[in-house]
Amino acid sequence: MDMFAILATVLSPKILGTIFLCTLYGSFVGAMPGLTATMAVALLVPFTWFMDPVQAAAAIVATTTTAIFAGDISGAILKIPGTPASAAYVEDSYRLSQSGKSRSTLFAALFASVCGGVIGVLILALATPLLANLSRSFSSDEVFWLATLGLSCAVLVGGPSVPRNFASLLIGLAIATIGIDVAVGHPRFTFGNLELYDGVSFIPAMIGMFALSELLRNAALGHQTKLVKLTVEPLGEALATATRRFGQLWKNVLRSASGGTVIGALPGAGADVAAWIAYAVSRRFSRNPEAYGKGHLEGIVDGGAANNAAVAGAWTPALVFGIPGDSVTAIAIGVLMMKGLTPGPDIFNSDATLVYTIFGAFLMANILMLFAGGLVVTLATQVLRVPRAILMPLILLLAMIGGFAITGSTLAIWIILALGLLASAMLWAKIPLAPAILGIVLGRIVEDNFMVSMMKARGDLTQFFARDTAAVLGALTLIIWALLLYRALRSFLDATTPHK
Numbered sequence: 306m307d308m309f310a311i312l313a314t315v316l317s318p319k320i321l322g323t324i325f326l327c328t329l330y331g332s333f334v335g336a337m338p339g340l341t342a343t344m345a346v347a348l349l350v351p352f353t354w355f356m357d358p359v360q361a362a363a364a365i366v367a368t369t370t371t372a373i374f375a376g377d378i379s380g381a382i383l384k385i386p387g388t389p390a391s392a393a394y395v396e397d398s399y400r401l402s403q404s405g406k407s408r409s410t411l412f413a414a415l416f417a418s419v420c421g422g423v424i425g426v427l428i429l430a431l432a433t434p435l436l437a438n439l440s441r442s443f444s445s446d447e448v449f450w451l452a453t454l455g456l457s458c459a460v461l462v463g464g465p466s467v468p469r470n471f472a473s474l475l476i477g478l479a480i481a482t483i484g485i486d487v488a489v490g491h492p493r494f495t496f497g498n499l500e501l502y503d504g505v506s507f508i509p510a511m512i513g514m515f516a517l518s519e520l521l522r523n524a525a526l527g528h529q530t531k532l533v534k535l536t537v538e539p540l541g542e543a544l545a546t547a548t549r550r551f552g553q554l555w556k557n558v559l560r561s562a563s564g565g566t567v568i569g570a571l572p573g574a575g576a577d578v579a580a581w582i583a584y585a586v587s588r589r590f591s592r593n594p595e596a597y598g599k600g601h602l603e604g605i606v607d608g609g610a611a612n613n614a615a616v617a618g619a620w621t622p623a624l625v626f627g628i629p630g631d632s633v634t635a636i637a638i639g640v641l642m643m644k645g646l647t648p649g650p651d652i653f654n655s656d657a658t659l660v661y662t663i664f665g666a667f668l669m670a671n672i673l674m675l676f677a678g679g680l681v682v683t684l685a686t687q688v689l690r691v692p693r694a695i696l697m698p699l700i701l702l703l704a705m706i707g708g709f710a711i712t713g714s715t716l717a718i719w720i721i722l723a724l725g726l727l728a729s730a731m732l733w734a735k736i737p738l739a740p741a742i743l744g745i746v747l748g749r750i751v752e753d754n755f756m757v758s759m760m761k762a763r764g765d766l767t768q769f770f771a772r773d774t775a776a777v778l779g780a781l782t783l784i785i786w787a788l789l790l791y792r793a794l795r796s797f798l799d800a801t802t803p804h805k
Contacts, residue, residue, distance in 0.1 A: 310658060311658060311661050311662050311665055312665070314359055314662050314665070315363075315662060315665035315666060315668075315669055316669075319360060320359065320360060320363050320666065320669075321669065323356070323360050323363050323364050323367070324363050324364075324367040324666060324669050324670050324673055325367075325673050325677070327349070327363075327364045327367035327368045327371070327670075328367050328368075328370075328371045328670060328673045328674050328676075328677035328678075329371075329677045329680075330345065330349075330368060330371075331345050331367060331368035331369065331370065331371035331372035331375065331677075332371045332372070332374075332375045332674070332677045332678055332680070332681040333375070333681060334348075334368075334372055334375070335371060335372030335373065335374065335375025335376050335378070335388070336375040336376075336378040336379055336681050336685050342368070342369050342372035342373050342376065342388055342633055345368050345369075345372045346365055346368055346369060346372075346633050346636050346637075347636060349364060349365065349368055350636060350639075350640060352364070353365070353640050353643075354643075357644070358641060358644040358645075358646055358659060359659060359662050359663075359666070361640050361641075361644060362637065362640075362641065362659075362662075362663045362666060363662075363663070363666035363669075363670075365633070365636070365637050365640065366620075366637075366663060366666050366667050366670055367666065367669075367670035367673070369616055369633050370422055370613065370616055370617075370667065370670045370671055370674055371670065371674045371677055371678060372388070373388050373390065373418070373576060373612060373613055373616055374414070374415060374418040374609070374613060374674060374678055375678065375681060376388030376390070376391040377391050377398060377411060377414045377418075377605075377609065378411060378681065378682065378685045379685075380392075380394075380395040380398050380399065381395075381398035381399055381401070381402040381407055381410055381411055381414075382399075382402055382407060382685065383399075383516075383519065383700060384396075384399040384515065384519050385512075385515050385516040385519060385700070385704070386511070386515060388576070388612075390576040390577050390579070390580035390608070390612035390615075391580075391608075391612075392511070392515070392580075392738075392739050392742050392743070393580040393581045393583075393584045393604075393608045393612075393739065394580070394584055394604045394605045394608040394609075395515070395739070396598045396599075396739075397597065397598060397599070397600055397601050397602070397604050397605050398410055398411075398414070398605050400599060400600030401600045401602065401605075403600075404600060405538065406538065406546075407538070408538045408540065408543035408547075408682060408683075409538055409542075409543040409544075409546040409547045409550070410547075410602065410605065411682045411685075412543055412544055412547035412548075412679070412682060413547040413550055413551045413602055413605065413606060414605050414606070414609045415547075415609075415674075415675065415678045415679060415682060416547065416548070416551045416675075417551065417554075417558055417605070417606040417607075417609035417610040417613075418609045418610065418612075418613040418671075418674070418678070419613075419671050419672070419674055419675050419678075420558050420562065420610060421558060421561065421562040421565060421609065421610030421611060421612070421613040421614040422613040422614060422616065422617060422667065422670075422671035422674070423668060423671050423672070424558075424559070424562035424563065424566070424610075424614055425562055425565065425566040425569070425613065425614030425615070425616070425617035425618055425667075426617045426664050426667045426668045426671065427668075428562075428563065428566045428614075429566065429570070429617055429618060429620075429621065429664055430661065430664050442774065443774070444758075444772065444775070445753075445754040445755075445757040445758045445761070446754075446758050446768070446769050446771070446772055446775040447772065447774050447775045447778060448750065448754045449751060449754035449755050449758055449769070450769070450775055450778035450779045450781075450782055451568075451578065451778055452578070452747045452750045452751045452754065453751055453782050454578075454582070454778060454781060454782045454785070455577070455578040455581050455582060455743065455747055456474060456478075456740075456743060456744065456747055456751065457782050457785040457786060457789070458581045458582050458584075458585035458785070460474055460740055460789055461585050461588075461785055461788070461789060465796075466735070466796070467789050467790075467792050467793035467796065468793060469734075469735060469736045469737065470737060470740050471740075471789075472736055473731065473736045473737050473738065473739070473740040473741040473744075474740040474741065474743070474744045475744070476727070476731070476736075476741045476744065477740060477741035477742060477743065477744020477745045477748060478744040478745075478748045478751075480505055480510065480724075480741075480744070480745050480748070481504065481505070481744060481745050481747075481748025481749050481752070482494065482748065482752070483495065483501055483504050483505050484501060484502055484503055484504035484505075484749075485502050485503075485504075487749075487752060487753050487756050488756045488760075498716070500714055500716045501716070504749060505720055505724075505745065506717060506720065507745055507746055509708040509717040509718075509720040509721050509724075510720060510724050510742070510745050511742060511745075512704045512708045512721050513708075513720060513721035513722065513723065513724035513725040513727075513728065514724050514725065514727070514728040514738050514741065514742060515728070515738065515742075516700065516701070516704040516721075516725070517701070517704065517721055517722065517724075517725025517726075517728070517729075518725050518728035518729045518731075518732055518738070520697050520700065520701050520725075521725065521726075521729045522729065522732065524697070540683060550602055551606065554602070554603060554606045554607075557587060557603060557606055557607050557610070558606060558607075558610045560583075560586070560607075561583040561586070561587065561606075561607040561608070561610040561611040561614070562610045562611065562613075562614040563614070564579070564582065564583060564586070564611060564614075565579040565580075565583055565610065565611030565612060565613070565614035565615040565618065566614040566615065566617065566618040567618065568582060568611070568615055568618065569614060569615025569616065569617065569618025569619045569621075570618035570619070570621040576611075576612035576613075576615040576616055576619065577612075577743070577746055577747075578615075578747070579611040579612055579614070579615035579618075580608040580609075580611050580612040580615070581608075581743060582611070583607045583608050583610070583611030583612075584597075584604050584607055584608045584611075586607070587603055587604050587607035587608075588604060591603055591604075613671070617664070617667050619633075619634050620634060620637075620663065620667075623637060623638055623648055624648050624652055624660055624663075646659070704721065705718055705721065708720070708721050728741075
């Protein structure tokens with residue numbers, strides 16, 4: 306591996322120019338409600354026909370990195386997370402924004418994302434062989450426990466009421482069962498609609514549950530939202546506040562970025578699981594755990610650092626095994642194969658320079674994201690000055706267009722409408738939305754790997770603990786379940802015990 310050749314390639318005007326343009330593109334697309342990192346990369350694919358492999362990979366990683374961060378912007382301003390990972394801390398960022406701290410919150414999130422991404426790339430560059438070997442040892446047992454651990458964390462951090470958190474999670478898991486049964490190949494809950502055979506697409510589901518429910522809530526408030534104008538901090542004050550607060554949380558960034566990188570490198574995990582687990586760990590070790598979900602910056606910094614570190618980590622299974630960790634890396638694999646490269650176990654032998662050049666592109670993308678993201682934060686917060694009566698119909702239109710564009714089907718619009726009404730009913734019943742969203746994302750992963758493991762073990766549940774790594778992950782999951790049951794029992798006893 307020639308380090309000078311890698312540096313020369315990454316720092317060439319062509320690659321730097323591509324990265325800079327794609328950071329701007331990813332930032333603006335990710336900041337738009339209803340438009341996600343996956344959609345940004347999908348729209349970029351036709352342009353990669355005219356690029357060499359390194360330039361095409363650089364364009365994809367730069368777009369993904371900045372779009373993942375930019376998803377925080379719509380979450381903070383409009384309570385519509387642009388990416389699944391942003392859903393973990395959307396309540397905190399939105400409440401801080403509502404209190405007039407939108408810019409300082411987003412700048413702190415930007416600093417965390419940049420540092421998390423840089424740490425993630427450095428860890429990967431130094432420890433890729435080790436992480437590759439760890440990922441290679443994973444079977445369906447470990448993937449099942451990891452996904453279940455993510456679901457358990459969603460219930461743990463979803464809100465003070467454990468029964469309501471479980472209800473939300475079960476609603477999400479029920480939606481995830483729509484489609485073909487992996488075990489017997491029979492359609493479930495499709496009502497004869499062939500488009501539902503692949504299940505409910507996550508992007509329309511998230512748009513409906515977060516965007517449409519928020520629009521309906523604002524409509525129900527009526528006159529209270531017609532001329533709402535929220536304050537925005539001056540730019541200099543926001544930067545100073547964000548820098549000071551971020552400096553106080555540097556230990557959180559190191560912890561979450563390191564954990565996010567490892568989680569992102571595991572097949573079937575990715576930024577979503579990394580953000581949820583980092584948020585749960587942050588709350589567990591925080592001095593103010595009761596402030597989470599009420600507008601607390603600590604969870605935002607932890608989640609932002611973890612999900613951007615996981616973006617880099619997700620490329621490990623994609624490059625080493627040819628197994629996409631998420632939809633973005635699935636597109637990336639297709640682009641690389643289109644260029645005559647086959648991701649797999651031999652890529653570090655045949656194309657090691659390309660792999661480390663991609664890591665170099667990740668590093669430059671995160672550095673340049675500091676400027677592109679800052680520009681988008683400065684411009685996007687002006688949205689707060691628009692009256693809600695004007696803004697909300699525009700957001701509804703954009704959300705519908707985004708849902709249709711990602712699937713190319715009118716079914717997406719019906720999914721948005723149906724799940725938007727469902728989410729409104731959940732909010733009315735004080736049931737949190739975040740566990741349901743994660744249930745939709747991870748439900749199929751949990752089911753598929755559970756059925757595979759059960760068929761291998763012929764119904765013997767003890768085989769889920771037969772492997773060392775699976776036993777550790779299973780024990781952690783069961784400990785969290787025990788904590789949840791204890792918390793639920795204590796709440797029940799407090800509610801039923803008469804107070805003097």
